[in-house]
Amino acid sequence: MPLPPGGAFNNRQPAARSGTNTNDPDRLSPLDLLIFLPIIAAVAMAFGAPARSAALAAAGANLLIALCLAFTFVPGDGFQFEARRAVLNSPAMGFNVGIDGLSLVMVLLTVLVTLAAVWVRPPKEGGEGFWYSSALLIAAGAMGAFVSTDLVFFYAFHELALIPTFLMIGMRGTGNNKDAAWKITIYLGFGSLVLLAGLAWLVVAAAAKGGEMTFDMAKLAAQARGIEGGTQEHIYLTLLIGFGILISLFPFHSWAAPAYASAPAPVAMLHSGVLKKFGLYGLLRVAVPMLPLGQSAEWIQHILIILLLGNILFIGLVTIAQKELDMVLGNSSVMHMGYIFLGIASGNAIGYGGAVLLMFAHGISIALLFALCAAVREKTGTLQFHRLGGMAKGAPVLGLLFGMGAFASIGLPGFANFAGEVNIFFGGFANKSDCGCLGWLEWATILALWGVVMSAVYMLRAYRAVFKGQPGQAVYGVTDIGQDTRIPALLLVAALLITGFFPNLLLDLVRPVVEALAPVSR
């Protein structure tokens, strides 16, 4: 796969039209606001600001800022809204921010889910400051990781976001939350270490070829192309495992479902919806463009295909066997990562484009489902299927919104998830085969398609068990959800429908990036 040197970074140029100037080193960027508004709000809470209002204000402002950025963004014009603040000169490291189409999609995902997550009220009185500030800090960490163009900050922001995640599960979770909190801490801590090793290896190996050591992603990308094939492959594999653990790639997935099941709603929404996408974003931002020989190595592709089929087929079956709503959702979230990996494994722009769409869509839809799942728990006190049923009668709006989330997540056209999946499937068949027969990727795609049937089985079973049929014992006298759940849910549903009807809205942003990652196949 011959790639132009620089890959996704090769089309960067001073983006004069968007009003930013990359040569001014001390410049502030609107992206800084996206990171620091939530942090400022969290600090203000510590000094007695009303927690909920502060959180909603920060998250709402961020949504507006991100939408403004999206409208002024010029697709295909490389990194924009850049600001560079050097921290160290040698090795080159700085608090540098900037976004291209790929990061912009993740920014939009982050602000949407954040606003929805802080809208959800804590089930019990008290401890509001901790509740809302944790959600905001997770959001700020994720945002920082997505807009950083420096490897160190990219990594550190993600770590920062994990801390409130762990704390919230441990302190405000439900059920077996202490165990779940330790499990996710250890797993993700381990994953982060592997990732750190991989990133360090990448930087060192690149510096050995290109002279000065740098953490600047653009410079690093240019340097890393000099690394020999074998080393590229090994670094790629290390990154795949490191990021993979964070994304719950099979068989490193078992932290995910219990953690999401016991996490408080905003944390389940933000982690499964946004923070988990850090790993996928990292693969597309670091591993794929900087290590093209690793990405195109057949043996790595085969490993990835086997693992992702584990996500889709094995976890699919596991999900079908679940008897509680939160475990179905948690496992389904693990399963759907398999499709995004499939898009990445395809190695072509169609698959990458589909993967990015699905990252966005999955993030929104799983956040929606977790928010509504929390509402079910609050209304009935249980999530066990055998005690539920017929909730759509007493809570029609909850039933309708959950139904939309459920159908979105199983890839119904009209919702963004379908647009992502269908592009991924086409991507699986887009590479010209030499023998005229089906290769690994094509067979994997066919098996993954069977996963679409399986997800319909578990989702419709869950929907049937909770919302349809005769009322279960825990459901008598149940009332519908109030505005505090309706508004965030409607926000997410609207996002899914708009991008589902018009996926080109997102693809227009992403297309130049993914087509630079892989030459257009024709």
Add this chain to the structure above:
Amino acid sequence: MTSTYASIILLFPLFSAAAILLGLKKKANISALVATGSALLTLVLSVLVLNAKEWSSVTLLQWSKVGGLELGIDLKIDQLSSGMMLVVTGVGALVHLFSLIYMKKDAGKARFFAGLSLFMFSMTGIVYSANLAMMFIFWELVGVSSYILIGHWFEKNSAADAAKKAFLTNRIGDFGFMIGILLLWAATREISFDGLSNAVAAGNMAPGLLAAATLCIFCGTVGKSAQFPLHVWLPDAMEGPTPVSALIHAATMVAAGVYMLVRVSFLIEASGWAADVIAWIGGISALLAALMATQQNDIKRVLAYSTLSQLGYMVMACGLLASEAGMFHLFTHAWFKAGLFLGSGAIIYACHHEQDIWKMGGLKDKMPVTFATFGLCTAALIAVPFTSGWWSKEAILEAAYKNDGLLFPIAAGTALLTAFYMTRLFVVVFFGKGRDSHVAGHAHEVPMLMRAPLIILAVLAVLAGFALIAGPVLGDEYAKYSQFHFSVPAIVSILTLALGVGLGLKLYAGRDREPVNIKLFANKFYFDELYAKIVKLCQDSVAAVARVLDGLLIDGVGVGGTRGFANMTGNALRRIQSGNLQGYACLFGAGVLVIVLLALL
């Protein structure tokens, strides 16, 4: 102009559904009128499109574009799609009108009409699709509208289960459909029907691949048109309100599978042995379903199996490379089967929602209009000479007679069974005396708004086959089917009709109880039980094993090391932990700092 009309026909029902969902939901009557108005408008526009005969293609929306793959919402307006649209909007409008009364007092009336509008939108999308991807999109949307409408009375466990079953069975078919689309695209880089047709004509595809792809595409039909072996969902779908059964599960959605086969007839023609498989699946479905229909006691289920059987005919015709005959039967069947279903709806409405035919009886005098219209539609279904069903079934028998020695007896046998089970139904429901005073005793004729659609459909059931009607709708080449000439199929057709009706009268005239008991047929060849067993074995046990494995292997042994490590560090941390939040967070913060420093050094 036609492209503007077509766009409106597509989008108006969507707006109607959205309007009901977003604002009108609380006002059920207005919702119903909005949906009905939109259906009538689309009917008028469909007639205009058909009348203008300006065939064109138009891109409504460039939907997705990345990496050289462009998927669009492209409308293809030609004779086939315009004719099919008339069927969809025609039956659709009548069913909307009928539903205004039928669903008058239903608590979920607004939801019901929103579902109907969503269905009209989805079905229109299938009909106007110019490419396979768009067809798949609307294919799935039709599936979800069907799910919503079957499960309309979702508090009933049976309805909730039936809706789920319908969607899942269809998804299995769609699994194959999507693989077929991908195979065709991988080989030709085309997804539009025109592009594919050219590529196939140019011989760009290996024959084996073409046959495989065609069969995969056909899987979509097997699901949507409920063909053997995925036929099990359609009878259960009768849990939905009866107007839904008439519109979706008789006249339009289930016929979409056949419509799709007609659209891709160029594939079937080039696919060699795959065409035989399609013909045989159709023939087997037709015969099996007819056998099952003979022993059903629920009025709607008899009609449901009859629908399966007639769809089998159409699929068989497509497999026999006589897709015109299949389309012709689709056209006539839509009217008379919708008439039969709405008739059964009128009966059920009059009989206080009783559906068991053995509790009815003697309705002939109490519901004369229903009786007459039901009779005419039955005549068309059992192919009484010169009714619409006779012409179209004749065309299919002709094709079977010409092409394959073995399929002809199957088709003829099905015709005999059809005459038999419909005679049984008709005699038991309308003649004799009322067997249950609660059910048939107080029955009386239904209101005007319900009678009018019945009368219109009955008239069409008789006349729709003639060139005067079929010609303008389907195309002038269809005129040849309504010209009578003596042939073996024609004689066989009349003989089977006489035999079937005679047998039915002899066995059922004057009876108050079922004189024949064939368990195998009554229990639908035990397909449901078989599938339930297979699903239970495969899905549930494998899933349970997987869950155990997941817990034991991956958590216990595989990552056991990590877990031990987890407990160890956990204990260690607990010892250090000062018990308050700040200390806890500081510790993690310090950890991050250390990691960042490590990265720097």
